[in-house]
Amino acid sequence: MTDLAQSQVRVEHGGGTRRDFLILSAGALGAVGAAISVWPFIDSMNPARDTLALSTTEVDLTPIQVGQRLTVAWRGKPVFIDRRTPDEIKAAQDVDVSSLRDPQKDSDRVKKPEWLVVVGVCTHLGCIPLGQKPGDDRGSFGGWFCPCHGSVYDTSARIRQGPAPTNLPVPPYDFTADTAIKIG
């Protein structure tokens, strides 16, 4: 093999650039082809067409009394709907926004002050906060309390205490009637 190695070196010296160019383009084309063919495998793991088609949920709000909370499923996640009492609305509106970790005015988080609609997934590590059932611990701000790592949300579902970095997000929704919404 020593002979071979030597002969190889010899040819490479006299070889010229055409050979280098060919080998380089062969390698490049092979790499491009391999890279492109990876995409279908990755994209197949993205949500399929049927999953995307199911991305809206319609909710009839009529049965919810003042002070009651309702959980509905949207894209497989819980959405918290809270028909807030006047006190809760006032508490949410009176907060000094600049003192918040994720500053947002209550009016930016609701379409009608009486109805708060948020995705009920803690922004820390994805647990479902307590507060939907009447006996639940709602935390010291009367909103929601996440049992996993102790994040506390207020009556506008903004983060007030604990490790969560941001407020509970508001999903895209519209009022299709006075007491009906379509999420998504």
Add this chain to the structure above:
Amino acid sequence: MAVSQPGVPAGSSSTPASLPGSGHGRLVRWIDHRLPVISFLEHELTAYPTPVNLNYWWNFGSLAGIILVIMIVTGVVLAMHYTPHASLAFDSVERIMRDVNYGWLLRYVHMNGASMFFLIVYIHMFRGLYYGSYKYPRELLWILGVVILLLMMATAFLGYVLPWGQMSYWAATVITNMFSAVPLVGDSIVTLLWGGFTVGNPTLNRFYSLHYVLPFVIVAVVGLHLVALHQHGSNNPLGIERRGPQDSIPFHPYYTIKDMFGLSVFLIVFAVFVFYLPNFLGHPDNYIPANPMVTPPHIVPEWYFLPFYAILRSVPDKLLGVVLMFGAVLILFLVPWLDTSPVRSARFRPVYRWVSWLLPADAIVLGWVGANPPSGAFVVIGQIATFYYFFHFLILMPLLGKIERPRPLPISIGAAVLAAGPPVPAAAPMERR
């Protein structure tokens, strides 16, 4: 350090000579000193000494390895979307075809990939038969190959059942019922395979599990196949051992680039099937959901099983038919001992050179018979072809080795290459006789 000598394991890389050369950085040398993967790859892939005179028939081994990887990767991703339940399987496959991003591509690649895999492996086996690659000292290499073929057949059958269409269901029924030919315990075996009183949901579940695991067993046996190959190196079209450094070249870059070229030619053929004839090799009835109450009027296996199916049907006796069908594969295990010729390559065997082509011809006749209803002339032709299949291995092979007078062998590969004429390096001198 030239050609690996018989008896010296080419895989042992503990000698200092096999450490990566000075071209590597410190990190590579640090790793390699503790985990010799780099020097292993250099020894077994980059510098691996390969006969200088391999022709394109030798492309099919690496091609088979690549299609195995393609099948496993597409299969793993398809399994993410497939549901192995009798009432959901068919619909989940249709969901893959319609709703999953590129699902149609993954499925058609996997579906046609099975056909391509068999095509490649059959050609690879024929190359082995033609050039006597199974002879001393490569008997176990060949036997491991036959084990891979058996595992592939099992995997292909199990996978064919998963879409749970009419052909899936009835293929599962017919194949599992073959075991009922076993005397005394046949029916118990079949019930055990089914997990019920017919092919049903338990059957589908276990077939899915086995279809997922067997390919990894194939990978393991392929590993052994490669270890056995590298022990003595590749055979070559002349069928004589390498005598010195002039007979060998390093695998890289010579055979890497040749294999890449072969791969891209193959991918064109594959792509034509996947994109323009995706259902050409399949059967329309498998787009009808499984119905345990109705058997399709003509059930036939996929093309790669047709010759064996024809052997099964050409025998009027149930047990004997099943025995002959399995025997048609198992007989391959004995080939290294059935062939008594002292010469490997058919190129130097004036009679066997032609006789070896009769086997694939016979297989095509059997395949054609297997595709047609078992009536009239097909029965007789099928019986003659079945007879020839076994005659070829059991009579012709041993007899020809004894009575045929081989032509004189060249002294060495290098001598034969030089004799063929140095001024025309691009032509394939080995093809001249």
Add this chain to the structure above:
Amino acid sequence: MFRSIVAAALVAGLALVGGTAGTARAEGDAPHPPHQKWSFDGVFGTYDRAAMQRGFQVYKEVCAACHGVKHLYFRDLAQIGYSEDQVKGIAAQVQVTDGPNDSGEMFQRPARPSDPIPGPFANDQAARAANNGALPVDLSLIAKARVSGPDYVFALLTGYKDPPAGVKMNPNMYFNEYYPGHQIAMPPPLNPDQVKYADGTPGSVPQMARDLVSFLAWAAEPTLEERHRAGFKVILFLIVVTGVFYAAKRKIWSRIQH
């Protein structure tokens, strides 16, 4: 070279055996359906949107009385050229069962684009009971589930004839030249001008059959256009790659006598 040719012939032979295996069987004594020209044939084949919409109308007004298309969703209709609002409108005309609601009962509501297109019968038993014991097959995959599917469906729809002298027909059966065994339980489904096309196309039986086949071919293989487009690019790329690899191989091997 000689060997390469033989090898190629061998491969071709194997492929042919595999391929003709599909056509040589499963037809009973019915003649092979004559080949029609379809817009989706060939390397650049695409579906004809107008024909598919007419075909969907034929399906809706004629076939849907007995046959379902269970693998199709209303949202899929956007692919045959309807706008999002048109799809919503088509879906809203159909009532589907949903539930259970908060009081635990199933209820009817207008369909949404994300709903599957509902079939005419609740289950196979109900379908048989309504059709003298015959089961109307689901049509979503019919164009792929028969040999020469589109040609076969067209031939079947236009293949009704009076039974030849001497053929004894079973009760409630109709003679069809292209149906295996010739006795089919489905009455001739298409009659001239049965469907009034919105675009003014005359509703002759072959016209309706052709349109319906266009729709059903798409229903069986909705990704065909994407497949054809991708295939062209992939094969073109591979041909370039093959050329470069071959040149590189020649160059690398030029220093070796072999």
